[in-house]
């Protein structure tokens with residue numbers, strides 16, 4: 500049962516995450532089931548990870564076949580799946596490049612930070628609001644002061660500029676700048692796209708001063724936007740790209756790709772990972788890439804994402820002011836900070852969504868989502884929004900009547 504599992508969790512799992520409301524026990528396609536047997540349409544995909552949905556036979560077959568052949572090699576030896584995956588990713592990027600494989604998005608960005616140090620410069624410029632991961636280096640370049648403050652001192656020489664302000668970025672980049680790190684669309688900050696021309700302006704600023712341009716596509720890459728990589732829609736080529744979330748179809752993998760000369764900056768002995776690029780996760784990733792092609796999931800993400808977007812607007816739910824994002828990566832914009840209540844009401848109605856900000860609800864479903872799933876969500880949205888607004892208003896009234904009640908039901912987001 501959910502309740503029992505949640506209580507036991509609190510005793511043995513560190514309280515770093517918000518307290519979950521349910522335990523998930525099984526999945527199929529874009530649907531999951533909880534420990535009480537309730538079914539949900541999964542519109543968050545384990546934070547933009549499970550691009551092929553749950554238990555896709557291609558991932559399963561690839562993993563099982565590889566485990567039956569050779570499960571682990573370390574990087575003391577060549578393993579063919581890693582080699583093939585590097586070749587495939589570089590081909591999809593359409594560049595000359597070299598890959599370093601690791602196990603997560605944060606580690607991919609750590610690799611990019613070390614690459615930037617090998618320019619001989621140490622200053623990094625990043626965007627306010629951006630998220631690059633929780634390890635100390637990735638945290639140092641994460642533009643969310645609340646996450647950084649408890650762990651200072653962090654890496655020195657990191658400067659933050661407002662995301663989307665091309666002039667501020669151009670003014671900040673100099674001969675001291677090793678690298679500029681950008682998410683093409685801010686993910687954790689609430690699916691906030693860059694203004695048109697921003698990535699090109701960043702490219703120009705980096706070129707003018709010999710700084711590396713790093714695109715963190717950990718969340719935006721691998722089909723989420725309807726393109727293999729988000730930056731391809733803008734036609735701006737970075738020096739370094741980092742990937743993770745969608746790449747492994749649920750298995751932990753990260754990769755940092757250095758394009759052109761940036762692929763040659765790290766030297767023998769400069770970096771390593773025991774598990775990085777292991778044959779099992781690389782086989783899973785190859786299956787993900789093959790399946791995206793075989794099932795036409797890029798076009799599907801673009802078309803169905805458009806339908807989802809249009810459907811949300813047409814649903815005209817109370818308190819919903821708009822929707823932003825592209826492909827199957829959207830944020831529903833709210834007129835008040837009741838996203839946590841929307842998350843709860845959606846779950847009670849059978850949909851998993853994510854209150855990414857107080858007034859924005861993130862949708863990042865599996866790319867195998869069906870039109871029927873979209874129709875079901877769009878039909879349910881007005882009721883979900885009404886319910887959420889009601890709960891939110893009750894919370895406000897409770898707060899206004901003073902401190903008698905505990906603030907257990909408060910709307911503090913995880």
Ligand SMILES: *Cc1c(COP(=O)(O)O)cnc(C)c1O
Nearest residue numbers: 603604605630631632686717718
């Ligand atoms: C999730 C995320 C990361 C961190 O990835 P982990 O695998 O959690 O370390 C880094 N950058 C972006 C843009 C992300 O969305």
